[in-house]
Amino acid sequence: MSVAKTGPGSPGITLGSDFRSTYATLLILMAAGAYAIGARVLGGLNVTGLTSITPWGVWVVFYIFFVGLSAGAFLLSTLIYVFGMHRFEKIGKEALLVSLISMVVALCFILLDLGRMDRFIYALWFGNATSVLAWEVRFYMLYILLLAVELFYAMRPDLVRLRGEASLRGRLAAALTRNRDNLSPAALERDHRVMRVLGALGIPLAILGVHGGTGTLFAVVKAQPYWNSALFPVLFVVSALVSGTALLMVLHIFRCRRQGRKLDLDLLRGMGALLLGFLALDLMLEFYEYLIGAYRLEAAEWATLTSIFAGRYAWSFWLIQIGLGAIIPVIILARGSRNSAGNLFLAALLVLAGIMAVRFHIVLPPLALPQLPGLPWGHYGPTWVEWVSSLGLMAMGMLLYVAGTNFLPVDGTAEDERSGNNG
Amino acid sequence: MKDNDQVHWAMVIDLQKCVGCDTCTVSCKAENRTPPGVTYNVVTEVEMGAFPHITRVNQPRPCMQCDNPPCAQVCPVKATYKMENGIVAVDADRCIGCRYCMVSCPYGARYFDFGQDYGQEMAGYNHLTTPEYGVNRGIRKKGKTPAGTVRKCHFCLHRLQRGEEPACVEICPGDARYFGNLTDPASVVARLAASIRAMVLKEELGTHPRVIYLK
Ligand code: SF4
Ligand code: SF4
Numbered sequence: 337m338s339v340a341k342t343g344p345g346s347p348g349i350t351l352g353s354d355f356r357s358t359y360a361t362l363l364i365l366m367a368a369g370a371y372a373i374g375a376r377v378l379g380g381l382n383v384t385g386l387t388s389i390t391p392w393g394v395w396v397v398f399y400i401f402f403v404g405l406s407a408g409a410f411l412l413s414t415l416i417y418v419f420g421m422h423r424f425e426k427i428g429k430e431a432l433l434v435s436l437i438s439m440v441v442a443l444c445f446i447l448l449d450l451g452r453m454d455r456f457i458y459a460l461w462f463g464n465a466t467s468v469l470a471w472e473v474r475f476y477m478l479y480i481l482l483l484a485v486e487l488f489y490a491m492r493p494d495l496v497r498l499r500g501e502a503s504l505r506g507r508l509a510a511a512l513t514r515n516r517d518n519l520s521p522a523a524l525e526r527d528h529r530v531m532r533v534l535g536a537l538g539i540p541l542a543i544l545g546v547h548g549g550t551g552t553l554f555a556v557v558k559a560q561p562y563w564n565s566a567l568f569p570v571l572f573v574v575s576a577l578v579s580g581t582a583l584l585m586v587l588h589i590f591r592c593r594r595q596g597r598k599l600d601l602d603l604l605r606g607m608g609a610l611l612l613g614f615l616a617l618d619l620m621l622e623f624y625e626y627l628i629g630a631y632r633l634e635a636a637e638w639a640t641l642t643s644i645f646a647g648r649y650a651w652s653f654w655l656i657q658i659g660l661g662a663i664i665p666v667i668i669l670a671r672g673s674r675n676s677a678g679n680l681f682l683a684a685l686l687v688l689a690g691i692m693a694v695r696f697h698i699v700l701p702p703l704a705l706p707q708l709p710g711l712p713w714g715h716y717g718p719t720w721v722e723w724v725s726s727l728g729l730m731a732m733g734m735l736l737y738v739a740g741t742n743f744l745p746v747d748g749t750a751e752d753e754r755s756g757n758n759g
Numbered sequence: 760m761k762d763n764d765q766v767h768w769a770m771v772i773d774l775q776k777c778v779g780c781d782t783c784t785v786s787c788k789a790e791n792r793t794p795p796g797v798t799y800n801v802v803t804e805v806e807m808g809a810f811p812h813i814t815r816v817n818q819p820r821p822c823m824q825c826d827n828p829p830c831a832q833v834c835p836v837k838a839t840y841k842m843e844n845g846i847v848a849v850d851a852d853r854c855i856g857c858r859y860c861m862v863s864c865p866y867g868a869r870y871f872d873f874g875q876d877y878g879q880e881m882a883g884y885n886h887l888t889t890p891e892y893g894v895n896r897g898i899r900k901k902g903k904t905p906a907g908t909v910r911k912c913h914f915c916l917h918r919l920q921r922g923e924e925p926a927c928v929e930i931c932p933g934d935a936r937y938f939g940n941l942t943d944p945a946s947v948v949a950r951l952a953a954s955i956r957a958m959v960l961k962e963e964l965g966t967h968p969r970v971i972y973l974k
Contacts, residue, residue, distance in 0.1 A: 380902060381873055388871050452856040461836075559863050560863075711801065
């Protein structure tokens with residue numbers, strides 16, 4: 337186990353000025369977001385474009401988008417910690433961190449969306465066994481806890497090594513590892529066991545509880561035939577894998593470029609191959625979902641699909657979800673090992689935009705239809721408050737990520753090589 | 760004993776008698792003093808039958824007070840629940856405003872209270888509120904319950920408690936609405952519900968509405 341000392345002297349990275357502009361941009365966006373959130377808190381949902389016909393809008397869209405990112409990034413990390421795919425080891429802790437942050441952002445979105453934000457705790461205090469949403473909130477809490485603990489154990493050896501550092505990072509590491517500083521092989525072995533167990537528990541939690549569950553939330557609604565399909569939860573999980581992988585690639589490449597670190601092209605190409613596989617599966621499921629939905633010729637579902645394929649959402653469907661979000665990334669990713677980091681970055685970014693469009697097309701189109709003939713149609717358009725607050729929350733997530741990767745040892749170190757050798 | 764005493768409120772609406780005057784909608788707004796954007800009752804116009812035997816009927820739409828209410832099924836905090844008398848109630852003090860029930864109601868019967876009011880058009884509008892579900896909430900204020908929660912028709916429960924019919928039933932100039940206890944086989948609603956003209960909306964969803972239409 338002597339390898340443990342051959343890694344870079346100080347795991348993680350140097351704090352430089354390279355992120356100053358990033359921080360500044362994010363802080364400005366967050367300030368704007370805070371202003372919008374202030375307007376929302378004071379004005380209630382009146383400041384949104386929501387109506388009683390279209391009661392869910394962009395906040396719900398971004399909520400399911402971020403839940404998906406979280407579930408996807410977490411499932412990717414289980415490939416390493418549970419299934420022993422050490423090829424992706426380098427990105428394991430980053431995946432857990434991204435997953436944790438995405439989930440926090442998702443919950444902020446749903447909090448913002450509550451008509452009575454002051455009663456958010458009721459969602460935990462009161463329950464309803466037949467309500468998917470009631471189950472979901474509890475799964476989310478468990479999941480966040482699990483992510484935090486697993487991330488801690490994944491970083492523990494490096495945190496202990498950082499304790500001595502006379503910096504903010506060192507003090508943070510010391511505070512986190514106060515009486516958990518044992519680095520003996522037995523202790524490390526125990527850490528790995530804990531992580532395997534947590535990862536294994538997390539898989540059903542992430543698939544069935546968190547993202548499959550979020551899909552189920554929609555799938556059980558018989559009043560919306562377009563959502564009311566058993567494929568929906570599956571589709572949610574697969575699209576989560578797509579978006580989670582894409583997000584990690586985008587963030588990882590962005591950060592390493594900024595830090596002037598050498599990119600591991602092998603790792604990225606491996607992730608690109610995974611992304612291609614997930615995307616292909618996702619497109620196949622989507623195809624069946626649309627085909628079978630359309631074939632039913634059920635009036636509401638038909639009207640929803642028409643608005644997606646040839647109506648109000650046609651531009652975003654064909655251009656963003658299909659063109660930029662699927663066809664171009666598939667072409668790029670199919671080039672496999674000939675891809676540069678730049679290409680992979682572009683492909684992953686486009687995939688993210690595509691999945692975001694998928695989320696829009698899940699929530700909004702069916703909610704424009706009247707439930708009974710003769711009732712009014714919905715004409716929802718998000719207001720500036722909804723857009724700016726959303727941007728602000730996303731900037732908050734990004735800030736947490738940049739700060740997290742700067743202050744926590746999330747990068748591959750000697751410790752990983754050790755387990756790599758074992759595995 | 761209990762079974763004999765049990766009341767299960769139901770409404771029957773005769774589509775052949777409804778003249779589409781919207782008096783029920785107006786009387787409901789007046790009775791429940793619902794804010795802008797909240798209309799417990801609306802009268803829609805729908806086409807029935809197939810060409811060439813098409814008729815246009817006026818189809819009032821209150822809350823169906825479903826016996827299998829999807830809205831109550833999905834509510835994460837049980838703010839929406841089925842009362843023993845058949846009415847589906849919303850506890851405005853518990854509702855968190857997630858609006859899951861709204862996307863789940865197949866009849867579009869639920870409305871979000873965005874906190875608006877008619878104060879501009881009508882002096883003193885905020886000073887009188889209706890004791891929905893028997894709860895007197897006093898002056899309507901911004902951000903104060905029921906603002907921020909979901910609302911819907913409740914068969915005028917506060918009037919039923921005083922022995923009165925729902926406002927829409929009482930006022931209907933076409934006498935198209937009947938109200939009563941469905942568990943009493945001698946009641947008008949029970950007899951009309953047994954008529955071959957009786958139908959419910961979206962029967963295939965298995966919601967078992969307590970608002971029965973005569974076509
Ligand atoms: S009509 Fe809608 S709101 Fe009324 S009980 Fe049925 S599902 Fe609930
Ligand atoms: S909006 Fe209120 S009544 Fe409707 S599901 Fe949410 S908590 Fe329940």
